[in-house]
Amino acid sequence: MVHTAHGYWLAEAGAVEPAPALDGEARADVVIVGGGYTGLWTAWQLRERGASVLVLEAGLCGHGPSGRNGGFCETLWTHLPSLEERFGRARALKLCRESAESVRSIGEWCREQEVDAWFTPGGYVMASTAPAHDAIVDEIAEAAPPDRVRVLSEGEVRARCDSPRFRRGLLVADDATVQPARLALGLRERLRDVIRERSRVTALRVSADGVEAETAGGRVIAGAAVLAMNAATRGVPPLRDRLSVTSSHIVLTEPVPDVLAELGWSGGECITDARTFVHYFRTTRDGRIAFGWGGGRLAPGARLGGKIEVDAEVATQTAQHLVEMFPQLAGRAITHAWGGPIDVSPSHLPQIGTLEGVPVHYAFGFTGNGVGPCHLAGRALAALASGRTTDLALEDAEPVRVPPEPFAFAGGMLVRRAFLRKERLEERGAPVDLLTRAVAAAPRALGIHVAR
Secondary structure, three states: OEEOOOHHHHHHHOOOOOOOOOOEEEEEEEEEEOOOHHHHHHHHHHHHOOOOEEEEOOOOOOOOHHHOOOOEEOOOHHHHHHHHHHHOHHHHHHHHHHHHHHHHHHHHHHHHHOOOOOOEOOOEEEEEOOHHHHHHHHHHHHHOOOOOEEEEOHHHHHHHOOOOOOOEEEEEOOOEEOOHHHHHHHHHHHOHHHEEOOOOEEEEEEEOOEEEEEEOOEEEEEEEEEEOOHHHHHHOHHHHHHOEEEEEEEEEEOOOHHHHHHHOOOOOOEEEEOOOOOEEEEEOOOOOEEEEEOOOOOOOOOOOOOOOOOOHHHHHHHHHHHHHHOHHHOOOOEEEEEEEEEEEOOOOOOEEEEOOOOOEEEEEOOOOOOOOHHHHHHHHHHHHHOOOOOOOOEOOOOOOOOOOOOHHHHHHHHHHHHHHHHHHHHHHOOOOOHHHHHHHHHHHHOOOOOOO
16 A cells, blocks of 8 residues: 555646746736635636736646545535525625536546546535434535435445445535546646746735735736645735634545445445544545545644655555455555544635735635635636635635634544544444533534534
8 A cells, every 4th residue: 555645646647847946036916825626716817807816836737635535526505504594695606606616627627628637527426324414414505406416215225336334324426526636736727827836935925015925936017816725825924814624534445346346335425424533435447445534633723744644554544444445445455544634614615805904815624625616716816816806705704713823733632532433423323421412512512513
């Protein structure tokens, strides 16, 4: 098994030559800090508007979470109850419809730009695997329009993918899958002339004339800045207490076309269970199963420390969970494992907005569901950076604050253990003890949504 920080998708997409680093002084209408999906889609949208832009990336564009995730190109339909609670019914529905438009636009962009990112509009299935999880499926289904989210019986779920763990579920037909690294690197290639890689921003200053982003090699003077930094946003003082950083790991099987045939899994659906620390899985073009688990460790502050990307213990647990979900895979080879950070918003919703009083705009907190919503964020950020208002901005009016370190890390790890125990007991049909329930309920009492 190959277990690296960057994983299979980036290896399959192929190596790239670094773009030049920032050298000297440059000017642009907008400077973008971060070269993942959010930063690149913002740059694309701004160029479509005729604005000049420079993207500053500390490493290589697309080699962070954008190139390592599960490739679920999702809408916001499963977040509709939370969106409605915060923004009201009308705006919540609009945001969900706009997120569906973003997924469709990604597919169109791939066709128009001839980027073979394996875009597959196979839909998304959420499957309940325990009686306690049925209510999650029901809440989403009751809130969503039936033409966008369809309830599936146990037989209908298992007709799409015949895991013995599946009880019933729902289908979001607007969702798709991609090869995430191919999509990120396709964007990178088409924006290469405005990208400066290995150009970590060491300071961002605001003046009467705009902003100045400084790197070891030079500086960019711009009218506005966009922070598109994923988990690294935890290191930005004004935003530090508005997210936490956890992790997710993925394991990849050898090609198993015989198992896929036995499962009847031929429609290209991406699938999750309804757990808080979710299992997510999809197929590949060559008949593999990529299986991820969102139950990785937390990072203290913005310090990832390596365990977030390469954690042998969590990868082993993820492989065990894979066989529990699909017993037919017992004895089949796991060829790759990898992991990465997740920028977790306390509301479990993306945060897209502007720092008070300055032309610095941001998006963070995609909480493991960023491939589709990052395009939506790019549309919103391009409007904000152009000096326009937009109803695509998505920000909690009174954001919940994450406790300072070391309390956030210690408390987060305690809650993680409680949820893992709670979900393990629920799936066994065993009662959950009072202490475990109390610890698992603590975040909600503080206004923190651990689940979507």
